[in-house]
Amino acid sequence: MDAFxxxxxxxxxxxxxxxxxxxxxxxxxxxxxxxxxxxxxxxxHSAMPMGQARRLAPNAAYLVPRFGLYKAISExxxxxxxxxxxxxxxxxxxxxxxxxxxxxxxxxEQSARLVGAQLRADIRAVTGLTGSVGLAASKMLxxxxxxxxxxxxxxxxxxxxxxAMLGPMSVRTxxxxxxxxxxxxxxxxxxxxxxIVEAGEDELVRLLGKAHGHGLYAMALARDDRPVxxxxxxxxxxxxxxxxxxIHDRVRVGLEVQRLADRCVRRLxxxxxxxxxxxxxxxxxxxxxxxxxxxxxxxxxDPAVIGEAAARLLDSVxxxxxxxxxxxxxxxxxxxxxxxxxxxxxxxxxxxxxPVEEHAVAHAEEQPSLAERRWPxxxxxxxxxxxxxxxxxxxxxxVTVRFETPGSEPGRVRxxxxxxxxxxxxxxxxxxxxxxxxxGDGRAGPVGAPSGAASSGxxxxxxxxxxxxxxx
DNA sequence: TCTGGGGTCCTAAAGCAA
DNA sequence: TCTGTTGCTTTAGGACCC
Numbered sequence: 276m277d278a279f280x281x282x283x284x285x286x287x288x289x290x291x292x293x294x295x296x297x298x299x300x301x302x303x304x305x306x307x308x309x310x311x312x313x314x315x316x317x318x319x320h321s322a323m324p325m326g327q328a329r330r331l332a333p334n335a336a337y338l339v340p341r342f343g344l345y346k347a348i349s350e351x352x353x354x355x356x357x358x359x360x361x362x363x364x365x366x367x368x369x370x371x372x373x374x375x376x377x378x379x380x381x382x383x384e385q386s387a388r389l390v391g392a393q394l395r396a397d398i399r400a401v402t403g404l405t406g407s408v409g410l411a412a413s414k415m416l417x418x419x420x421x422x423x424x425x426x427x428x429x430x431x432x433x434x435x436x437x438x439a440m441l442g443p444m445s446v447r448t449x450x451x452x453x454x455x456x457x458x459x460x461x462x463x464x465x466x467x468x469x470x471i472v473e474a475g476e477d478e479l480v481r482l483l484g485k486a487h488g489h490g491l492y493a494m495a496l497a498r499d500d501r502p503v504x505x506x507x508x509x510x511x512x513x514x515x516x517x518x519x520x521x522i523h524d525r526v527r528v529g530l531e532v533q534r535l536a537d538r539c540v541r542r543l544x545x546x547x548x549x550x551x552x553x554x555x556x557x558x559x560x561x562x563x564x565x566x567x568x569x570x571x572x573x574x575x576x577d578p579a580v581i582g583e584a585a586a587r588l589l590d591s592v593x594x595x596x597x598x599x600x601x602x603x604x605x606x607x608x609x610x611x612x613x614x615x616x617x618x619x620x621x622x623x624x625x626x627x628x629x630p631v632e633e634h635a636v637a638h639a640e641e642q643p644s645l646a647e648r649r650w651p652x653x654x655x656x657x658x659x660x661x662x663x664x665x666x667x668x669x670x671x672x673x674v675t676v677r678f679e680t681p682g683s684e685p686g687r688v689r690x691x692x693x694x695x696x697x698x699x700x701x702x703x704x705x706x707x708x709x710x711x712x713x714x715g716d717g718r719a720g721p722v723g724a725p726s727g728a729a730s731s732g733x734x735x736x737x738x739x740x741x742x743x744x745x746x747x
Numbered sequence: 748t749c750t751g752g753g754g755t756c757c758t759a760a761a762g763c764a765a
Numbered sequence: 766t767c768t769g770t771t772g773c774t775t776t777a778g779g780a781c782c783c
Contacts, residue, residue, distance in 0.1 A: 299751080306751050308783090321783080326748045367754095367783045451756095453781045486757055487780090510755070517751060552775085562750070568776060600751090 338653030513604030521597030551607035558600035
């Protein structure tokens, strides 16, 4: 999907169409998740600190991500992909590989083009958004093709043309080459893909180590036979928080670690998993990051056991000077079974405190008073008199709302007190209106979700000849 | 206003067992 | 009994991706 989060926001907010839109964390330490193409013109891009984005594009709209909505839309797109092939490998909410050969929907360039074009039309019809398609004989090449196709395009890399195409491209084009590896190669005088080939495999391994060296050399020769894998099991579950202000108080650090451990356990249990290795992550005031881990005798999903392990790990960390981020994770995962509940020493305490789910419910039921309600920028609201709209901004006891819906003309702005009883949070509206003929099963209908996470599909591999690429 | 959150994979060192 | 080799596991950190 093209500029996915920002595109969703533009589709749901008519007044933002054609405008610079930046989606990301709005706190003092937020970063950009996605910038619309209009915002990219100003130099704003993903992972940039929000402060820098605001300096570059002070007049852009700045919105908080709505993962529930994005996830609902993503699932609709993934459905379209799974109709093409059983082999669909999601990379994120907005990208996936599809093995078209395995789906028997494409066998040559012509048929692949047709499938790709139809898919783009279907994505548009179902979501109202544009997606780009890259078609090639391997995952690496399909990915590169889809990058070239963006925005709103389709690119095919024909077999036999790969080497010539890759040669002059930057090493940074290849998957796995980020800033560090890119620098490393540049210092060795290697900046293009063909220079990797010229350097030779031995030199690559010497520079980058075994796995990376062999892998990168193969990629430079356009050799990539990695299969499209439909279901990948999670290897770890983790949660982390960056704090608006560094935490200095050791007691508070301990409390935050316990909160994170509880959140992590909730996610773990929600996925029906337990794990053996507990990991504590600490980012200090100077951005130095360290992890400490402990492996238990067997997998557990007991909040007391995991909380205590996290607390022990924290004991071994010096936090003087302050802490900017804390995280708790669990790896060495196993399917949750009754046997995993062998409650170890802390079992009784866990029972006394009740299951974590109850903690979660208790939190969810804490209703803030009218005056305490939060109005995150970009979220939907409903006003008793003026109808559906979204939060344009808030502060100083006021909240500014623009009243418009995906199908309306750009709307008017009005300002209210944050405790105005006529104003309440609302669910997102569907981006595409259901046509009269369609049944009410929701398949082409609303994609709104009360809260959630996002995902959508973007890249497409046509591995019509997965393992038969030229060898030299 | 410097630098999110959720992951994956790789490497290297150290301890231990065969 | 001593020594060396090999391989597995645990731990910590780094790079990368979206």
